Amino acid sequence: MDRPIDPLFKRRQALRRVAFSILGFAIVVAVFTAARAWITPSLSRDSIRTARVDVGPIESTITASGTVVPELAQVFSSPIDSRVLKILKRPGDQLHKGDAIVQLDVSQSVLALERLNEQLAIKENQQGQRKLELENRLIELQGQIKVKTLDLKSYELKAAQQRQLHQAGLSSQDELRKVEVLEEKTRIELKQLEGTSANAERATQSQLEGLALETQILQKEKAEALRQLELATTKADREGVLTWVVAEEGATVRKGDVIARLADLSSFRVEATVSDVHANRLKLGMPVKVRLSEQDVLEGSVSNVLPTIKDGIVTFFVSLADRSNRLLRSNLRVDVFIVTDRRPQALRVKRGPFATGAGKQDVFVIRDGVAVKTPVLFGLSSFDNFEVLEGLSEGEEVIVSDIKDYLHLKQVKVTR
Numbered sequence: 001m002d003r004p005i006d007p008l009f010k011r012r013q014a015l016r017r018v019a020f021s022i023l024g025f026a027i028v029v030a031v032f033t034a035a036r037a038w039i040t041p042s043l044s045r046d047s048i049r050t051a052r053v054d055v056g057p058i059e060s061t062i063t064a065s066g067t068v069v070p071e072l073a074q075v076f077s078s079p080i081d082s083r084v085l086k087i088l089k090r091p092g093d094q095l096h097k098g099d100a101i102v103q104l105d106v107s108q109s110v111l112a113l114e115r116l117n118e119q120l121a122i123k124e125n126q127q128g129q130r131k132l133e134l135e136n137r138l139i140e141l142q143g144q145i146k147v148k149t150l151d152l153k154s155y156e157l158k159a160a161q162q163r164q165l166h167q168a169g170l171s172s173q174d175e176l177r178k179v180e181v182l183e184e185k186t187r188i189e190l191k192q193l194e195g196t197s198a199n200a201e202r203a204t205q206s207q208l209e210g211l212a213l214e215t216q217i218l219q220k221e222k223a224e225a226l227r228q229l230e231l232a233t234t235k236a237d238r239e240g241v242l243t244w245v246v247a248e249e250g251a252t253v254r255k256g257d258v259i260a261r262l263a264d265l266s267s268f269r270v271e272a273t274v275s276d277v278h279a280n281r282l283k284l285g286m287p288v289k290v291r292l293s294e295q296d297v298l299e300g301s302v303s304n305v306l307p308t309i310k311d312g313i314v315t316f317f318v319s320l321a322d323r324s325n326r327l328l329r330s331n332l333r334v335d336v337f338i339v340t341d342r343r344p345q346a347l348r349v350k351r352g353p354f355a356t357g358a359g360k361q362d363v364f365v366i367r368d369g370v371a372v373k374t375p376v377l378f379g380l381s382s383f384d385n386f387e388v389l390e391g392l393s394e395g396e397e398v399i400v401s402d403i404k405d406y407l408h409l410k411q412v413k414v415t416r
Contacts, residue, residue, distance in 0.1 A: 041406065042413035043371060049401040050366065051350035053392045058348050059289075060341035060380035062281065064316075066272035066290065068332040070263035071323055073243075076234045078104065078253040079227075087249055089260075095236040101245060101260045102234045104253070116222045123215045127208060134204035141197040148190040155183035240264045243330075268328040270300065270318040272336040276309045287339040288318045289383060292327050302338065337383040346380070347388040352400030357381045362407055364399040365392065371399055371412040 082104040089101045159179045236242075244261040246253065253259055270290055274282070288300040303319035318336060320328075355361050358378050364371035376391035392398065406412050 041409065042415050043399075043403070043406075044415050047401075048399050048403065048414075049352065050397050051352070051400045053347060053349050053388060053394050053396045053398060055345060055347055055394055056385075058343045058346045058380050058385050058387050059339045059382045061289070061337035061339055061382050062274060062278050063383070064272045064274035064336040064338060066270040066318065066334045066336040068268050068328050068330060068334060069271050070243075070265055070330055071267040071269045072238075072240075072264040074238070074240070074262040075258055076101065076260040076262070078255055078257045078259050080104070081255050082253055084246055084249050084251045084253060084259070087245060089242050089245065091242055091244055093242045095240055095242055095262060097236060097238055099236045100234065101236060101242065101262075104234075104259075116218055120215060120218045120222065123211055123218060127211045127215070130204055130207050130211065134201065134208075137200050137204070138197060141193060141200065145190065145193045145197065148186060148193055152183065152186040152190055155179065155186050159183045234260055236262055238262070238264065239266075263330065265330060267323045268325075268330070269303070269320060269323065270334060270336060271315065272318055273313045273315050274336075274338070276312050276314050278338075279309065279314045281340060282314065282316060282338070289337045289339065290318060290320065291335040291337065291383060292325075292332070296327055298322055298325060335383070339382075341380060343380060343387065347392065347394060348385040349388055349392065349398050350400050351381065351384050351386055353402040354398070354400050355386055357386070360390075363391075364403055364406070364412065366397040366399065366414055369414050371403075371406075371414050373407070373410050 084102060084104060086103040087101075088103060089095065089099065095101070162175055162179045240262045241264075242260065243263045246259045270288075282302060282305050284302055284305065286302045288302060290298045290300055292298065298320050299322075300318040300320040302316055304317040306315045354363055355376075355378055358381060360375055360377045362373050363376050365374045366372075374391055377389040379387035379389045381387070403412075
């Protein structure tokens with residue numbers, strides 16, 4: 001038959017069930033807490049870069065790419081159609097003023113110079129002949145003029161005598177008239193001879209001036225031929241380094257073809273390119289920063305902007321304040337930052353891949369060992385800083401490395 005259960009036993013059973021329930025709950029809580037700690041992502045400080053928010057000047061910049069080029073470069077062109085006889089210097093050679101670089105075949109130019117000398121000699125001979133002809137002609141005319149002058153005086157004397165005789169009734173009117181006609185005829189002939197002499201002198205002088213002009217033209221052609229002959233052995237007119245020279249001896253070159261390039265490697269500038277989106281913002285004199293490396297930055301300014309746009313690219317040149325810096329090398333690739341705006345005092349943080357520039361973006365701020373996602377409004381951006389307009393305070397520590405894989409989280413634990 002059934003017996004009633006001992007009340008003490010029932011109490012023990014109840015206590016045991018309560019104890020097991022509490023133990024099970026505690027185990028579940030412990031397992032959940034451990035799993036959460038294990039699942040929650042974390043970042044090691046060694047794997048990230050951080051920066052403190054500070055206050056200081058900031059500059060807004062346009063990023064461009066550039067190449068260091070010699071500030072002074074010279075191109076040597078062939079002065080004549082010729083052939084390369086000898087290459088006297090090679091690319092990379094240091095040149096001094098007067099050093100010969102390339103020797104060209106000048107045989108044709110020498111022949112042309114000789115022909116010019118012959119033509120000059122002919123013109124000078126023609127000038128001499130014209131002078132002699134003029135002198136002989138003038139001597140002949142002067143002699144005729146003197147004879148006519150004497151004839152005129154003789155007829156004038158006879159006419160005066162006939163007038164006296166006619167007045168005295170000792171000579172007829174016809175005889176007087178005949179003498180006067182001879183007198184007038186002689187006077188006319190004398191004037192004709194004087195006019196002929198003057199015309200001959202002017203005509204011959206004009207011929208001599210024409211010959212002198214032709215001679216001057218030939219002399220200029222001769223001087224140019226001599227200059228081209230001198231240039232045919234290309235010589236450096238300043239100190240520098242030969243950067244290029246025609247490759248082969250015996251090669252044919254036309255007048256105006258480039259045969260050598262000389263650069264002064266003691267002074268440099270930067271040739272830079274930027275998207276045509278910024279074309280309207282580029283102005284002469286704008287300040288520029290040229291970054292040679294992470295630590296080395298040179299100051300400069302926009303010195304020239306090419307008017308043409310090619311393939312969506314604007315080309316401009318930067319004049320450097322320290323154009324002879326020891327780190328500058330020809331064809332060195334550099335980053336160019338064109339300064340468009342400045343703030344003398346602004347809240348700023350170091351630039352990095354954590355943000356893309358102006359506008360509102362989420363960043364991670366480290367607070368008590370946890371990186372907390374925080375919305376931040378950025379303003380100006382320079383080549384090394386972002387301006388902070390909202391969301392951060394001076395002294396706060398920001399993760400500036402790329403953490404885009406964590407942007408879906410509100411916070412990330414930072415471990416040592």
